[in-house]
Every structure is written in structure tokens, then in C-alpha cells.
Amino acid sequence: MTEDLLDDAAVRFLEACQHAELSEDARERLRRPNSSLKVSIPVRMDDGSMRTFAGYRVRYDDTRGPAKGGIRFHPSVTAAEVTTLAFWMTFKTAVMDLPFGGGKGGVSVDPKELSVAELERLSRGYIAAIADVIGPDVDVPAPDVATNEMVMGWMAHEYAKITRAHQPAVITGKPLALGGIPGRSSATSDGAFHVIATLRDRVLADVDEPTAAIQGFGNAGAQLAQRLADDGWKVVAVSDSSAAVHDPDGLDIASLRAHKDDTGALSDPPVGEEIDAEALLALEVDALIPSALEGAIHADNVGDVRARVVFEVANGPVTADADAILDDAGVEVVPDILVNAGGVTVSWMEWVANRQGEQVAEQDVSARLEARMVAESEAIATLADEQDLRLRTAAYVHALNRLGAAIDATGTVATFNGTS
Ligand code: GLU
Numbered sequence: 001m002t003e004d005l006l007d008d009a010a011v012r013f014l015e016a017c018q019h020a021e022l023s024e025d026a027r028e029r030l031r032r033p034n035s036s037l038k039v040s041i042p043v044r045m046d047d048g049s050m051r052t053f054a055g056y057r058v059r060y061d062d063t064r065g066p067a068k069g070g071i072r073f074h075p076s077v078t079a080a081e082v083t084t085l086a087f088w089m090t091f092k093t094a095v096m097d098l099p100f101g102g103g104k105g106g107v108s109v110d111p112k113e114l115s116v117a118e119l120e121r122l123s124r125g126y127i128a129a130i131a132d133v134i135g136p137d138v139d140v141p142a143p144d145v146a147t148n149e150m151v152m153g154w155m156a157h158e159y160a161k162i163t164r165a166h167q168p169a170v171i172t173g174k175p176l177a178l179g180g181i182p183g184r185s186s187a188t189s190d191g192a193f194h195v196i197a198t199l200r201d202r203v204l205a206d207v208d209e210p211t212a213a214i215q216g217f218g219n220a221g222a223q224l225a226q227r228l229a230d231d232g233w234k235v236v237a238v239s240d241s242s243a244a245v246h247d248p249d250g251l252d253i254a255s256l257r258a259h260k261d262d263t264g265a266l267s268d269p270p271v272g273e274e275i276d277a278e279a280l281l282a283l284e285v286d287a288l289i290p291s292a293l294e295g296a297i298h299a300d301n302v303g304d305v306r307a308r309v310v311f312e313v314a315n316g317p318v319t320a321d322a323d324a325i326l327d328d329a330g331v332e333v334v335p336d337i338l339v340n341a342g343g344v345t346v347s348w349m350e351w352v353a354n355r356q357g358e359q360v361a362e363q364d365v366s367a368r369l370e371a372r373m374v375a376e377s378e379a380i381a382t383l384a385d386e387q388d389l390r391l392r393t394a395a396y397v398h399a400l401n402r403l404g405a406a407i408d409a410t411g412t413v414a415t416f417n418g419t420s
Helices: 006-015 024-029 079-095 116-133 149-163 187-203 219-230 254-265 279-280 320-326 341-355 362-387 391-408
Strands: 037-046 050-061 067-074 100-107 138-145 211-215 234-239 242-244 273-275 287-290 309-311 332-334
Touching: 006 079, 006 320, 006 391, 024 391, 037 079, 037 116, 050 067, 050 079, 050 116, 050 138, 067 079, 067 149, 067 341, 079 100, 079 242, 079 341, 100 116, 100 138, 116 149, 138 149, 138 341, 187 219, 187 309, 187 332, 187 341, 187 362, 211 219, 211 279, 219 234, 219 254, 234 279, 242 279, 254 320, 273 332, 320 332, 332 391, 341 362, 362 391
Parallel strands: 067 100, 067 138, 211 234, 211 287, 287 309, 309 332
Antiparallel strands: 037 050, 050 100, 234 242, 242 273
16 A cells, blocks of 8 residues: 555555455555645734644545545644545545545644634635645535634635635535535534434344443534434433543433533533543443544554444544454444535535525525435445445445546546457
8 A cells, every 4th residue: 555545544445445346547546645735834923923834735536526625723633644534535525426536634733722813814824825726626625623614714715815706615614604505514413313313223223212422522523412312312421622421311412512612621511420531432332423533442442342333423533453343343333434424415515506606595405415314324234235344344335436437437457458
């Protein structure tokens, strides 16, 4: 495989290649990203000093359409991480059959240390630095970890200033007032909810009131906790970077969300008991739902997992070696490239609406999102049954079949040596 990809992505890719009908040409094309840009972003801080931040934008593949993927602001952002996330986006857009390829961007920064004005200068500086490699028909960014609607609004505005043209389709996840779409901010959790609802009979058929532990109480995790609780699930534990909260009888999610909105953190929660963050992963629950960062469940803690099924709302929360151990233990893992694909699916609707100068009603967004999530979840489950595959491998094969067809449509070795 390639040094450009983290090992985990390579393991999944190579495993799926064994089960997909993939030409050597397609495999060769998907080995490396199309382009990787590293930039330095100088930012004038509020105290007058100058700080320079490292930023990245990787376009992994754009055979099926413009690259698509979020921008994250986090201290752990590196070139390798962004490349891996762009690789996963390539498969996510193919899983959902969206007319996009895969990209990703990020800035190595702790946004909690910046004032709002510094954050705006950084957001605008990042877009100025990558403006040559993005565009509505080229590569379309969106929110990711620690970036939000306001950040997308600043970025879209900066791009319009640079290009001297109003081009809202350059970025998705914008505020409604700036060309955003209703339902985008709940799209990841809504999509995850539909996947869970579709596969529930398969993975938790015998349970009436399933229990869940959710690691990560950001945009996706907190909204999904609410939807599951409203749907009759018992959400027994949630956590963020400040605390993990537990109540075996089920937590009052609304009061925890209000507390986090007020104080910015889950610590000193109004309900439940604080437990150790690692203890959350070891709870005996029906579903464990990692919704924070990559690598949360790894070789050293996977032995503690007592859940029956893992739904990956975060990107890459289970490492490849932990995956194999869960598989041996009979724990079903429903993969990120399906579970969290609701975000990019509604991004696609925003991009289409912007290009057409149309507005879309919220009920149309949610109906289309649900139909897509259900259809692709069922297609992956069927493929898993037909080929006797884990759901993760089935999702990759499903994506590879579409990616391979697109790559092969431009010709394979057989086309060019006259044997086809
Ligand atoms: N950052 C999200 C993801 O990882 C959304 C990407 C998008 O909407 O383009 O899927």
C-alpha cells in the first residue's frame, strides 16, 4: 500500500478489494490522493502578536464528481490524518451514490484558545490559502470537528471576495441566511438514526428498549442521544472531553444538552453520576456509539467492550486491529462511511439548491435523507448476506463497485491493449 495512507484505511481498502469486482487500474488509481496541499496561515492575534497555523486540503479522488468533505479545527490535525479522512470521504460519497469524490481539510489549532475574532481571521486566512484548489466544480468543503455554520459563512464570504463572484455552492453547511439548507445541522444525527432504525432488527432484534452509551456529546452525538431517547431507547451514558455521565435507568438528555449549552461542558452534570471516560466504553449496553474522534476503540481497550453492536458516528473511531477483535467476539460494527453519511447527503442537497438558485423545504430534505439512508443501509445489509461479509467490508465493497465502474468507464488495460 502507500505511505500516504494511515494503515487502518489501507487494511480496510485491501480487504474490500478481495471481494469487489475491481480492475487493477481502479486499484492503482485509488492508492494515492490526487493532490495534497499544505499551507501556513499567518493570523494577527488580539494582543498584536502574529501566530502561524498549519493547514491542509487533500483531494483524494474526484472521478465521480468534485471532491467533497469537511474542514476540521483540532490540535491533532496532520497531513496523514487529513489524507485518511479524505480517503474515507471518497468511499462515503460512493456509498450514498452522491455525485462527488472525496476530500478533506483541516487546521492544526485548538479553537478553544482563540477569541471569536481570531477564529474569523483564521477561517478567512485558511480559505485565502486554499482558494486555488477549491470551487463548486472542483472541491467543496463543509463543517467537521469544531467547525460550524458561522465558520462556513465566513469561509464562503471570503471565497466570494477572492473570486469577486457570489458562489455559495463552494461550501456547504452555511447558515440558512447565507444559502444554507434547513436540516443540515441535524443531518449527521438524523442519518445515523435512520441507519440504526433500518438495521435494528438485524442487530438487536430481541430487545424492546435498547440501551446505548454515546461517546462524544458534540453536534452529532448530542442530537442523536436526543433522537434515540425520544424513540424509546435508554441512553445510559454520554461523555465529552470534560466528563462522562452515567445513569443505569437512562439519562435525561434534554437537561444535559441545556447544561452543555449553558456551561460549554458536561462536567458537573445536573443528572446522573460522573464516571471515568474509559468506563463508558466498558458498559454493558446494547449499542456503543462512538461519536468523537478517530481511534477511540483500539487494541488496548477493545477487550473491555461489552456492547452487542457498535455504531460508528465518528469517522474512524474503531482501529483496524480492534475491528478484528470485535469481529471475533461477535460484536457487529456498523461502519462510519454509512452511519455518519447523512451530513454529506444533506450537503449534496444544499450544493444542488445553491447551483439552481432554489430553496428547499425542511420536510423535503428529511424525506429525501431518510429514503437514501434506508435504501443504502438495506443494500449493504443484502450485500453482506449475499457475500457473507461483515457490514464494514460490505459497505466498502458497495462503494468500490461504484468507484470501480466510474474509473473503468474511462478505459482499463483491456481497452488499451485491444483485448476488450
Ligand atoms: N464532515 C462531514 C463528514 O465527515 C460532512 C462532510 C460534507 O458535508 O461534505 O462526513
